[in-house]
Amino acid sequence: MAIPEYERLTWAVVHCRGVLHTAHGANLVRTLATAGMVAGKESYYYMRYDDSPERDNVPMIFYAVMGDPKVDVVLHEEVEPVGKLFDAVVVMDSSLLLHRTSQRALILDGTKEDAVLVVNTSLPPERVLEIVGERQLAHDWRGSLVNIRARTYDPEIAYPLLGALAKAWNGIRIEDIIGALELLGKGEKASVVEEAYRDAEPIRVFLRAGERALGRLELPEARGWWDLETYRAYQAAAAGARTYEERMMAMPRWEVLAPGLIEFGPTPGEKNIGFTTSFERYLRPKVDKGKCTDCKLCYHYCPDGAMGFEAIVDLNYCTGCGICAEVCPVKAITMVGEWEAEKGLREEELLTIEEALREYMY
Amino acid sequence: MSLQPIRAPKELGSVDYYTSGHRTCAGCGPAIGYRLATKAAGPKTVLLGPTGCMYVANGHQFLTSPYAVPWFHTQLGGGGAAGIGTAAAFRALISKGKRRREEVNVLVYGGDGGFADIGYAGLSMALTYDYQRLLYILYDNESYANTGIQASSTTPWGATTTFTPTGKVKRIGNERMKKNVALTIAAHPGVRYVATSALYPPMDLANKVRKALNSGGPAFIQVLTPCPKGWFFDPKHTITLSRLAVETGAWALWEYEEGTFSLTYKPPKRRGLRDYMRMQGRFTHLSDEDIERLDRMIEEQWKLWLESDRQGRLILPWTPPPTPL
Numbered sequence: 055m056a057i058p059e060y061e062r063l064t065w066a067v068v069h070c071r072g073v074l075h076t077a078h079g080a081n082l083v084r085t086l087a088t089a090g091m092v093a094g095k096e097s098y099y100y101m102r103y104d105d106s107p108e109r110d111n112v113p114m115i116f117y118a119v120m121g122d123p124k125v126d127v128v129l130h131e132e133v134e135p136v137g138k139l140f141d142a143v144v145v146m147d148s149s150l151l152l153h154r155t156s157q158r159a160l161i162l163d164g165t166k167e168d169a170v171l172v173v174n175t176s177l178p179p180e181r182v183l184e185i186v187g188e189r190q191l192a193h194d195w196r197g198s199l200v201n202i203r204a205r206t207y208d209p210e211i212a213y214p215l216l217g218a219l220a221k222a223w224n225g226i227r228i229e230d231i232i233g234a235l236e237l238l239g240k241g242e243k244a245s246v247v248e249e250a251y252r253d254a255e256p257i258r259v260f261l262r263a264g265e266r267a268l269g270r271l272e273l274p275e276a277r278g279w280w281d282l283e284t285y286r287a288y289q290a291a292a293a294g295a296r297t298y299e300e301r302m303m304a305m306p307r308w309e310v311l312a313p314g315l316i317e318f319g320p321t322p323g324e325k326n327i328g329f330t331t332s333f334e335r336y337l338r339p340k341v342d343k344g345k346c347t348d349c350k351l352c353y354h355y356c357p358d359g360a361m362g363f364e365a366i367v368d369l370n371y372c373t374g375c376g377i378c379a380e381v382c383p384v385k386a387i388t389m390v391g392e393w394e395a396e397k398g399l400r401e402e403e404l405l406t407i408e409e410a411l412r413e414y415m416y
Numbered sequence: 417m418s419l420q421p422i423r424a425p426k427e428l429g430s431v432d433y434y435t436s437g438h439r440t441c442a443g444c445g446p447a448i449g450y451r452l453a454t455k456a457a458g459p460k461t462v463l464l465g466p467t468g469c470m471y472v473a474n475g476h477q478f479l480t481s482p483y484a485v486p487w488f489h490t491q492l493g494g495g496g497a498a499g500i501g502t503a504a505a506f507r508a509l510i511s512k513g514k515r516r517r518e519e520v521n522v523l524v525y526g527g528d529g530g531f532a533d534i535g536y537a538g539l540s541m542a543l544t545y546d547y548q549r550l551l552y553i554l555y556d557n558e559s560y561a562n563t564g565i566q567a568s569s570t571t572p573w574g575a576t577t578t579f580t581p582t583g584k585v586k587r588i589g590n591e592r593m594k595k596n597v598a599l600t601i602a603a604h605p606g607v608r609y610v611a612t613s614a615l616y617p618p619m620d621l622a623n624k625v626r627k628a629l630n631s632g633g634p635a636f637i638q639v640l641t642p643c644p645k646g647w648f649f650d651p652k653h654t655i656t657l658s659r660l661a662v663e664t665g666a667w668a669l670w671e672y673e674e675g676t677f678s679l680t681y682k683p684p685k686r687r688g689l690r691d692y693m694r695m696q697g698r699f700t701h702l703s704d705e706d707i708e709r710l711d712r713m714i715e716e717q718w719k720l721w722l723e724s725d726r727q728g729r730l731i732l733p734w735t736p737p738p739t740p741l
């Protein structure tokens with residue numbers, strides 16, 4: 055439920071991927087909240103697993119909240135904020151823009167209309183805007199966008215992103231961020247933040263949501279207990295939900311499940327239509343049918359059942375782990391980047407799991 | 417259910433009972449094991465499981481689930497009891513004529529927390545009953561991965577976990593030895609079939625599940641499932657690591673059927689343990705001498721495994737732990 059008094063706070067949200075960006079996301083919101091403290095505000099940061107426990111590649115969310123000490127607002131601990139609240143959105147992996155995330159559905163869900171969007175990417179801003187307009191818009195957006203190649207500045211991507219954020223967003227000042235870095239014992243990163251601040255080029259944007267604007271979610275009327283048809287209709291609504299609120303609304307009502315909250319699962323041969331997992335993917339398999347010997351190893355070794363019996367990939371469920379390419383005895387499967395497969399663009403800022411593990415010293 | 421062993425992956429069929437649409441990590445090993453096991457068990461199966469990745473990550477996705485057969489999520493310690501309870505209910509209903517006489521598999525798929533630590537007592541008790549088509553599968557990812565990689569009693573020696581981090585004071589992460597749960601289960605006289613399995617060879621798990629369900633009594637399989645998050649490796653290497661675990665001898669595949677022991681996979685020439693250990697981030701801090709010591713320990717153990725196989729009797733493959741005292 056939307057809590058109106060949260061609108062009196064300043065919110066920043068960071069979208070990233072589990073395990074890949076956990077440390078970076080935490081660094082970013084910690085510095086941001088400390089900068090808020092330096093500026094004389096009361097601040098708080100927390101991690102809200104977009105998808106319950108943190109898992110490899112699964113979208114993850116960090117929040118930093120700041121408020122004037124004179125404004126009396128009770129922030130419920132680790133709440134999932136609902137409504138038009140966020141002033142700034144940071145996206146650490148641009149492939150997150152290509153799909154709906156698991157819980158908040160759209161990256162721009164919950165943002166104010168004049169929100170600042172900072173994306174870590176090597177792509178030109180117009181291509182990012184194109185994909186945001188196509189897939190991530192819940193309402194009109196007349197804010198600003200900064201594309202920054204954070205990894206080329208510093209392997210710790212939080213700090214360049216902070217510099218870019220300070221340039222585009224009037225919610226935080228660069229001096230406060232530098233003060234916060236000193237407080238946190240990260241004074242040596244000040245030059246990175248300043249450099250990114252200097253180079254960042256925010257552009258003003260105006261995107262009209264048009265047909266994609268949020269309307270009323272059509273929900274089925276429960277006709278009785280154990281109503282399979284209504285249950286399926288709820289599942290379809292959940293799969294099409296565009297906000298966190300809609301996701302919650304599309305949970306089947308208890309009459310449909312009762313007694314004992316018993317779920318209707320898929321029947322053998324079907325898949326779980328209420329929950330797709332494409333949000334985990336930044337790579338996707340490409341099958342060369344000419345080389346395929348039909349050994350079925352990729353099919354049996356796919357953890358998500360996304361590889362079909364005839365080696366056709368179901369992109370609604372593929373998480374891009376790469377097991378299929380690895381087990382293929384004739385190397386008929388190759389992994390390609392998600393941006394490259396969809397738009398023919400090469401994303402150089404992508405942090406792969408191999409690099410992430412190296413950063414954790416493994 | 418056919419008793420013929422499955423030789424090629426093509427023979428296992430194309431219908432999933434644990435389907436797509438769950439939020440496990442990319443490259444999840446336990447999910448692959450679950451798919452293979454449920455596929456081998458077939459449509460007449462009830463799935464049960466104590467809390468763990470396979471239930472927390474799989475169930476209740478906005479009130480949806482990926483299970484195409486009936487399933488039930490039990491308490492963390494309750495996997496064993498839920499299994500016999502379900503099997504007893506089927507037996508009672510059928511004997512009273514309230515249910516059609518048919519063979520229903522009860523498959524309890526629990527993690528090392530659910531079966532090796534917290535639910536071990538319940539599992540041990542359940543295996544003293546005589547229910548048919550009751551199979552307990554322990555998917556062993558060698559840690560409490562769901563809550564963020566805490567050490568369990570099946571975590572191997574030397575591994576870094578959040579409970580046993582490596583550092584300057586204690587260089588070696590986990591100093592406890594991995595518990596071989598399947599060996600302890602083999603000591604239960606009532607259990608008909610005990611086996612260890614891995615995701616490699618490809619149809620090993622499926623064949624063992626079929627054998628276990630047809631064994632005429634309660635059965636147990638421990639399957640080693642690599643966990644990308646807990647073992648710190650690139651998700652694409654899940655199967656590669658299963659294969660290496662088997663080929664380096666770090667994980668012995670055997671079955672114990674009514675008193676007769678046999679190895680189901682004998683590595684023709686055992687690979688050095690280095691290949692397996694160096695692919696995993698959790699062992700990065702171990703020195704070459706540490707790995708050498710472990711390798712020698714496994715060499716000793718394999719002498720005993722091969723002797724057990726020759727005699728057809730179980731000899732405990734005990735060796736002194738590698739931690740210098």
